[in-house]
Amino acid sequence: MRILVVEDDPILSDGLRAGLSLTGATVDAVATCEDADNALSTTRYSAVVLDIMLPDGSGLDLLRRLRGRQDATPVLLLTARDSVGDKVSGLDSGADDYLAKPFDLDELAARLRAIVRREGGRAGPTMTYGAIVLSPADLSATVSGEPINLSRREFAILAALMERPEQVRSRAELEERLYGWQEDVESNAVEVHIHNLRNKIGRDAIQTLRGVGYRMGTVR
Amino acid sequence: MRSLRLRLFAILLAATGIVWVAAVVWIYVGSRDEVEHVLDTRLQEAARMVASLASGLDNLPGNSVPAAAQPLGSYERQLSCQIWSLDGRMVAKSSGAPDQQLSPAASGFSDRIIDGEPWRVFSVEDADHNLRVMVGDRVGLRERLVTDLIKGLMLPALLIAPLLGAAIWASVGQGLRPLRQMAQDLGTREPDDMRQVETERAPAEVRPLALALNGLLSRVEAARRHEREVTAFAAHELRTPLAGLKTQAQVALAADDPQVVRGALEQIVTAVDRSTRLVRQLLTIARLDSDAVDAPLAPVAVGPILEEIVAATPRHERTTVTIDAGVRTMVLNTNAECLQLALRNLHENAVQHTREGRVVWSAGKNAIAIEDEGPGIPPEELDQIGKRFFRGRLRSPIGSGLGLAIVKLALAKVGAKLTISNREGRRGTRSELTFDI
Structure with a gap:
């Protein structure tokens, strides 16, 4: 999950970045509408x-x-105003969810997972592909019921591929999902993570299409 | 008098009464003169008539026919006539005329007291026939004539007076109806009904009141809107740091990486510092607002106060602060606490916004100015700065939006003025305090 945080208070923004990273998300933070517009368009x-x-x-x-640009990216509003009228106008402006400050970090993360899941067309809390089951809530994964240990980035790559298993994801696309702006991308990072994933869930679970990218393959 | 209606009623009644009394006096005086003139003419004519009649008679009887006494009540036999010979012998007299000679005067008008009663007499002398004719009437009768005339006028007027009073009372009530209606309209309003009062159809006398009332309603409405805005801003400014604190605390609890934990704890310390400052500023505003600060004026040396503020305020590494000599030696007749609040908040603003450069305090005539090399203030925000919780586009990350509001409140207490502008020809803001001496 790559999340954009638009919040001008530096301490809260930093807390959101650190806190959401702990739940496996990649976070970019901006403080103004202008920066947010730029980030969302690129x-x-x-x-x-x-x-x-x-x-x-x-x-x-x-x-x-x-919403006017037909951009359906899920949006969770954070606000200090918590009257019913404010919530209604927020949701009617196109927000998917609403949290009043101060909020609970775990609740925020759960709500984010919920709106992301719904946007992906899933109602259940887990992602399944063959025998592989991912639970984004606690970053846990099982293959045929056996728990396997995935790092945060491995989990993120697998989740990205499993969102639309038939679709090919380019390396750049996966890098974008993995790294925020501040982070340096190591040139072969994606390949290393894919290699480790194959060791854990099976050689053929991820297909490589030379020069195009990766997609889910067959799971034993 | 409290009641407008009662007041108008009394004034109208008094005015009507005065007009009436004046009219009565006028009529009385005018009628009396007129009656006097008419009756005098009658005396004159009667005397001449009797004289000409008497001159035709040679043998006048030496005594008169005694007349029955007439009550004074009627106007009959008003006139009494006596005919005397020139040697002082009464030749004849009309019935009811007194025996005493009416007038000693040979001819013309005279006023006499006869039997204790004032008389008016006209005498005519006819030397050829050795006669003197005197015709007189009682002055009392004349007075009664005038009095009766006035009474005749007064009686209906007195009967009408209560009717007139009632008519005035009702008319005044009717005339004041627009006021009553307006009061009724306002009296039945809901507390938050700030609609303007109808002025188009209001009478000219009531319109200024209605307009003033509308002005007041607009100001109250603006104040309420401002209060709502302040509440919304305050909610934002108070809840956001709390949300930051809670998030950072949860990060510190959840993270395994000691570096992340340490970072979160450091952020918590910063957040508490900022919240402390926010609370301090809110308390300062509340204190200044509540008029609890009595600001007696006394000579205050600006230099030491400013040096203390500058020393206590952290600033960016590559920012220098200069206090001109004029400020160091300046003594103002003002209040030390208010001055300190204003100077500190202005200084904090300047050093927070100047990441690199010079902050300069300088003195003018009864004025102190501070110039910074920060980003300045966007022109469209210049008239909004100083509003509570307003933080501009180029806000400092640790501002509360209350600093300039505090400066304005503190300066208002000591009658000083704040002018904020962007520096001309270069980057930065200039804030100037002008003190009334």
């Missing part, structure tokens, strides 16, 4: 965490612009 995010009161405008306007 990068595909799994979800956006959006504060309403921003220095250069209202998060609600940003949300309306986003």
